[in-house]
Amino acid sequence: MAEYLTYMGDGKRIFCTREKIIDDLQAGMAEAVEVGNVPDLTSEELAMLCDIVCDRNRIVSVEPGNEVVLSNDGAQNKFTGDSGSSGCGIEMSALAAAQVHERALSMDTFEFGSLDNNYSVKPLKAVIAMQMQKMEDMQNSMIVPFFYGAMPNMGLYYEPDGPFGNPPDLMREGKIEEAQSEMEKAMDMMTRDIEFMGVKMQEAGSDGFNFDTTASAGDGDFLSVLRGVELLKKARPEAQTMVGMSSENVIGIHGMLDYKGQDVAGIYPHDQAKLAEMAGVDVFGPVTNTKSGKSLAWNMAYSVALIKECEKKSNLPCHVNMGMGVGGIPMLETPPAEAVTRCSKAMVEVAKVDGI
Amino acid sequence: MTSFENERKAIATAMVAYKVPGIQKAAADAKAAGMEATDIIEAMGAGMSEVGVLFERGKLFLPHVLSAANGMSAAVKALEADLPKDQVGTKLAKVCMGTVEGDVHDIGKSICSTMLQCGGFDVVDLGRDVPSKDFIAQVKDNGCSMMGLSALMTTTMTVQRDIIGMLKDAGLRDDVKVMVGGAPVTQTWADKIGADCYSESASEQVDRAKALLG
Amino acid sequence: MSIAHMMASGLGGIRTSGDLVARMQFARKMKTPAAKEYVAKKLGVSVLDLTDVYVMRDLREALGIGVTVGLPGAPRGIAAKMNIEKLLDIEINCCEIFRKMTSKR
Numbered sequence: 144m145a146e147y148l149t150y151m152g153d154g155k156r157i158f159c160t161r162e163k164i165i166d167d168l169q170a171g172m173a174e175a176v177e178v179g180n181v182p183d184l185t186s187e188e189l190a191m192l193c194d195i196v197c198d199r200n201r202i203v204s205v206e207p208g209n210e211v212v213l214s215n216d217g218a219q220n221k222f223t224g225d226s227g228s229s230g231c232g233i234e235m236s237a238l239a240a241a242q243v244h245e246r247a248l249s250m251d252t253f254e255f256g257s258l259d260n261n262y263s264v265k266p267l268k269a270v271i272a273m274q275m276q277k278m279e280d281m282q283n284s285m286i287v288p289f290f291y292g293a294m295p296n297m298g299l300y301y302e303p304d305g306p307f308g309n310p311p312d313l314m315r316e317g318k319i320e321e322a323q324s325e326m327e328k329a330m331d332m333m334t335r336d337i338e339f340m341g342v343k344m345q346e347a348g349s350d351g352f353n354f355d356t357t358a359s360a361g362d363g364d365f366l367s368v369l370r371g372v373e374l375l376k377k378a379r380p381e382a383q384t385m386v387g388m389s390s391e392n393v394i395g396i397h398g399m400l401d402y403k404g405q406d407v408a409g410i411y412p413h414d415q416a417k418l419a420e421m422a423g424v425d426v427f428g429p430v431t432n433t434k435s436g437k438s439l440a441w442n443m444a445y446s447v448a449l450i451k452e453c454e455k456k457s458n459l460p461c462h463v464n465m466g467m468g469v470g471g472i473p474m475l476e477t478p479p480a481e482a483v484t485r486c487s488k489a490m491v492e493v494a495k496v497d498g499i
Numbered sequence: 500m501t502s503f504e505n506e507r508k509a510i511a512t513a514m515v516a517y518k519v520p521g522i523q524k525a526a527a528d529a530k531a532a533g534m535e536a537t538d539i540i541e542a543m544g545a546g547m548s549e550v551g552v553l554f555e556r557g558k559l560f561l562p563h564v565l566s567a568a569n570g571m572s573a574a575v576k577a578l579e580a581d582l583p584k585d586q587v588g589t590k591l592a593k594v595c596m597g598t599v600e601g602d603v604h605d606i607g608k609s610i611c612s613t614m615l616q617c618g619g620f621d622v623v624d625l626g627r628d629v630p631s632k633d634f635i636a637q638v639k640d641n642g643c644s645m646m647g648l649s650a651l652m653t654t655t656m657t658v659q660r661d662i663i664g665m666l667k668d669a670g671l672r673d674d675v676k677v678m679v680g681g682a683p684v685t686q687t688w689a690d691k692i693g694a695d696c697y698s699e700s701a702s703e704q705v706d707r708a709k710a711l712l713g
Numbered sequence: 714m715s716i717a718h719m720m721a722s723g724l725g726g727i728r729t730s731g732d733l734v735a736r737m738q739f740a741r742k743m744k745t746p747a748a749k750e751y752v753a754k755k756l757g758v759s760v761l762d763l764t765d766v767y768v769m770r771d772l773r774e775a776l777g778i779g780v781t782v783g784l785p786g787a788p789r790g791i792a793a794k795m796n797i798e799k800l801l802d803i804e805i806n807c808c809e810i811f812r813k814m815t816s817k818r
Contacts, residue, residue, distance in 0.1 A: 248715045
């Protein structure tokens with residue numbers, strides 16, 4: 144029986160029959176349906192995914208006319224950073240990295256962000272003038288939409304890095320209400336910081352703010368970003384915002400938060416997009432997390448089923464996160480291009496995303 | 500002979516409902532029905548695994564997980580008098596858990612600690628950004644025979660390998676089972692660095708840790 | 714990763730029209746089909762032309778909206794973006810700031 148070269152979720156090469164690939168696609172979809180409460184993919188969509196996985200060519204692509212916007216996060220750090228930010232360790236300026244992305248790599252948007260300052264809202268406040276200066280210089284050269292990017296990173300507001308009690312520590316001691324109260328105080332501070340950073344970067348000419356890895360510290364993190372976007376939009380209506388998520392469901396660390404009456408914890412991309420829209424976000428960046436022990440086919444169907452529903456329910460354009468370990472792409476610093484292009488095509492032509 | 504199906508179901512339901520009094524009552528009812536204390540604890544452990552799965556799927560939240568764990572602890576304490584003497588306070592193994600040096604991510608590791616505790620392990624949670632030598636000291640001086648190393652960044656997962664190397668250098672590698680986890684960590688990485696166990700989620704970790712006991 | 718996505722699915726940035734479609738997504742929250750149609754109409758080309766370098770290379774130069782090759786004398790940076798503002802009927806923040814800065818006596 145014919146076998147096809149494909150991959151595991153950790154990037155390892157395997158060979159599978161078409162039947163096995165179909166089984167994995169169905170199992171991945173079934174998991175998405177169960178956890179995310181989303182509809183099944185149609186038999187035509189599953190057949191399309193199967194053809195994408197089984198394509199004998201190394202690189203696959205969308206049909207001409209189906210191309211989508213490629214936005215970025217991580218800023219210049221993809222070149223200049225270390226492996227922690229998927230960086231290549233190349234010594235170059237932020238401007239040079241931005242120009243390479245714009246003029247050589249054909250990116251449709253780019254951003255400036257400072258890994259030297261943890262690429263996080265809280266420490267960046269202290270170097271705001273330098274960030275503004277660099278943004279002004281870079282806007283003089285860049286043509287594509289050019290944002291300021293940072294992670295909300297609410298963890299930095301808790302002990303030992305910040306002024307507020309550490310919620311998981313407090314909860315372990317049985318102090319659940321105290322933990323929730325500390326979280327609420329941290330949220331207020333982070334919301335103010337987001338507004339401050341956003342307004343300053345608009346003054347420096349930024350097209351807007353790209354929030355990267357939102358909700359990594361759970362529901363409070365997400366809620367702060369939504370409130371921060373709201374305040375930023377009120378202060379600077381021209382600020383364009385993209386909220387990129389960190390995981391497929393919002394981890395309930397607080398557990399009892401709501402945004403305008405809607406629960407925040409535990410929600411999946413299609414509901415997250417709705418909250419983003421209510422906050423005034425312009426482009427939403429949903430995430431699905433690759434399971435390294437499952438195959439590419441499993442992860443592809445799982446991710447496509449969740450993101451398709453998000454795209455369908457969202458009135459906002461959605462740019463799905465598709466880097467290492469997200470969007471069905473294997474959890475490997477150097478994921479196989481064969482797997483990346485397959486996931487790329489699947490997201491565009493089956494999930495119908497607006498961008499990547 | 501009864502299999503206590505109704506009691507097991509009631510315990511599972513109470514665990515997933517995560518209320519401390521509810522869990523205590525379900526355990527007390529099972530005891531009154533004649534169910535062995537060890538079986539009740541095992542049923543609560545199974546319920547806790549389900550709580551872990553529901554947390555990972557966004558159906559339950561951290562306060563619920565910890566409330567369920569607290570409920571189970573209270574119920575176990577109440578059952579102690581009914582346990583065979585040689586089982587009172589005994590644990591499957593002593594495990595030191597921590598997020599490796601240079602990495603401040605905490606939540607995943609904390610959930611793993613809680614799940615292991617409920618699964619019958621004696622857990623020493625060292626917290627986050629733990630100096631590597633502290634893990635070694637736990638094996639050397641505190642009787643830990645298992646170790647859980649969490650890393651959430653590609654730059655810190657290498658510390659897992661370093662600690663295994665330190666264990667070898669100290670002549671302790673054969674005395675301890677090393678478990679690794681964290682977002683960028685995979686089975687391939689675990690194999691490459693010579694770890695004994697990898698699990699992709701907190702809920703599957705308990706079974707894998709038990710399997711290591713032989 | 715960026716190269717793989719570009720080859721598989723990318724609109725092409727300033728090689729073609731990707732930056733312009735992106736501008737409409739961010740400025741007006743347009744989904745891809747609407748954004749592409751809007752940009753194509755403003756450029757006076759078909760949607761399929763939006764990713765055709767044969768069409769877009771010269772058109773971008775003629776419109777002064779920035780090209781991917783080094784071209785002395787061709788607008789870059791804010792100069793190109795001021796032309797994009799007029800072309801797409803949108804305001805770009807840094808251009809607004811530039812106008813305010815240069816309107817002082």
